[in-house]
Amino acid sequence: MMIMNKNSTFVAVYGATGHTGRFVIGELLRRGLPVLAVGRDISSVPAGVIARIASIDDAAALDRAFADCAVIINCAGPFLDTASPIVEAALRVGSAYLDVTAEQASALSIFERYDERARAAGVAVIPAAGFYGGLADLLASALIGQYAVDNMTIAIALDHWWPTKGTRKTGERNRVPRVVLENGRLVPMTIPAARTQWTFGAPHGLQEMEEMPFSEIITISRHPQVRNLRAYLNVASLRDVRDDATPPPVAIDTLGRSAQNFVIEVVAHDGAGSRRALARGQDIYAVTAPLVVEAATRMLQPSFVQSGTLSLAQAFDAENFLRSFKPEQLIFELNAA
Template sequence: MASEWMIYGAYGYTGELIAREAVVRGLTPILAGRDEARLIPLAAELGLDARAFPLSDAARLDEGLRDVAVVLHCAGPFSQTAAPMLAACLRTGTHYLDITGEIDVLERAYSLDEKAQRAGIVICPAVGFDVVPTDCVAATLAAALPGATHLRLGFDTRSALSPGTAKTTVEGAVGGTRVRRNGRLARIPMGSLTRTVDFGVGEKLAVAIPWGDVASAYRTTGIPDIEVYLPTSRSQIRGLRLTEIARPVLRLGAVQRVLQNRAGSRPGPSPETRAKRPMHVWGEVTAPGERRVARITTANGYDLTVSASLPVVVRLLSEGYAESGARTPSQLMGADYVTTLPGSSEMVLTES
């Protein structure tokens, strides 16, 4: 049985954070990616093996996953990279994890449940900030109010974006805002759905955003109506509505390339910045005449991604692990998983 594991996209902002913490914990991942010039120096510094190969060549991809039991896929935008890696994991019998928050990537991953079972592998996307905290909140709330019909989630963080996340955000603007209605994904105009939310630090105006939980939380809970919110301002809402008007232009390939190149040039947040900017997570479920609310404070999203992803790898590497199929983080690690991570408070569950 294969015992090696791999970080693909190890030289990206978040991939490198995970690789460095893995070494601190005594783990020895194989570092991988398509850019050998960026990959080899990092592997040499950390004393790890490296494999350079593209995702576009199926034969090289399969060879790259040789003897690999688990791949933690960190190379975004995942809309472009997840499909070939998922296909390769199914062919090679490799457990698949990633750190995406992209709705369509999550939906695709969950659609492979039967194939994953036949291949004897686990497919568990979004084992980081996208979407471990909110998924655990969703699972906790669903257990607290069986029969809930509406689930609303959200988070408050002032953290800057990494280059990869910024590129994904630019790409996501083309699709507009998405929610779940009666069990189905639905598009609504950007900036059109707002409400007031107390994320744990006082009430704030918030706007619905196209976040991965409209896929993952539905998989976890089966609640038919789901929305995800982020704090905003009146001026930002006006900007979102202008973006909605500009969507046909934003779809143009040349415009996307320019915007993504600019987004990818920014540095990720420093350790000092991350330490000063924790995340406040909120969730609410309702049923006729009933309501439950959950709140938790966690570490900054990037630090949480590092601390959340590595125990999932370790679990899948553990001797005798026999589960297979597509899973959400809370299904794989438990609804209380987020409370075990460094920087997390206890989850507070109330009726208001």
């Protein structure tokens, strides 16, 4: 059995020069962790960061790049194309793996294909550890703990969605039909997508919503406590991302964040009524960085001994994880009114 070497030198970021990758590099540097940038183009890697070239279709180059890495963070979408080659490399060299996919098919494939091999290698593989997938998974687990609920709803509102080049590319690539959780099973989402209304707190208020499940359906489905799960996104943000004329995000602060504000609410419904958890903050791409880097930091600790394919909330105590963030990074409320 190969055991993950936590004495390895680096946390590697694949896709380090992409929009999300740059946020992740910055967060690793702020935490004082040794960073290695890996990708097919390393020309714009920040000064002082060690960089190695490796394309996704060159297994030998990937192995050389990751050979002395304890954790690999994959920020390069579309993850339907990049996740499996990098997981394969991680298993060969004994590195833990994280990615930030919103793609349901990619997350599901990693969970289903790699659990046994990751356990044999003694490493943890955690897909969908970003805003989509990971954050709702943490909120859901913090909300219900080990208690079972029949129905859960996720509602997300963005005041704008300025899509990155990577988001555009992923949307073109990912044509796999979306799924929802129904009676404990993943089933195709009904087309046309359902519409509803949702009242958020300020500044979002009353929003028209459209059913739009991302990788959170896959991560939460890994827990047997939820029987039926639906996810909605506000229509205004969908208009933005569906409009080819919508520009990419523009930085407005020293951290590189855009002016976008988000809120994500998770509501559990049972015979006793409804319970709610929420998170809100600035810039869905930027907030992915503290989420995935917090996971990497915890995976480096000697106390972390889990292996196999896991969601964030399976790997870590969800409420403790969420309460680790500063308010300027993420505001978390449990059983919010």
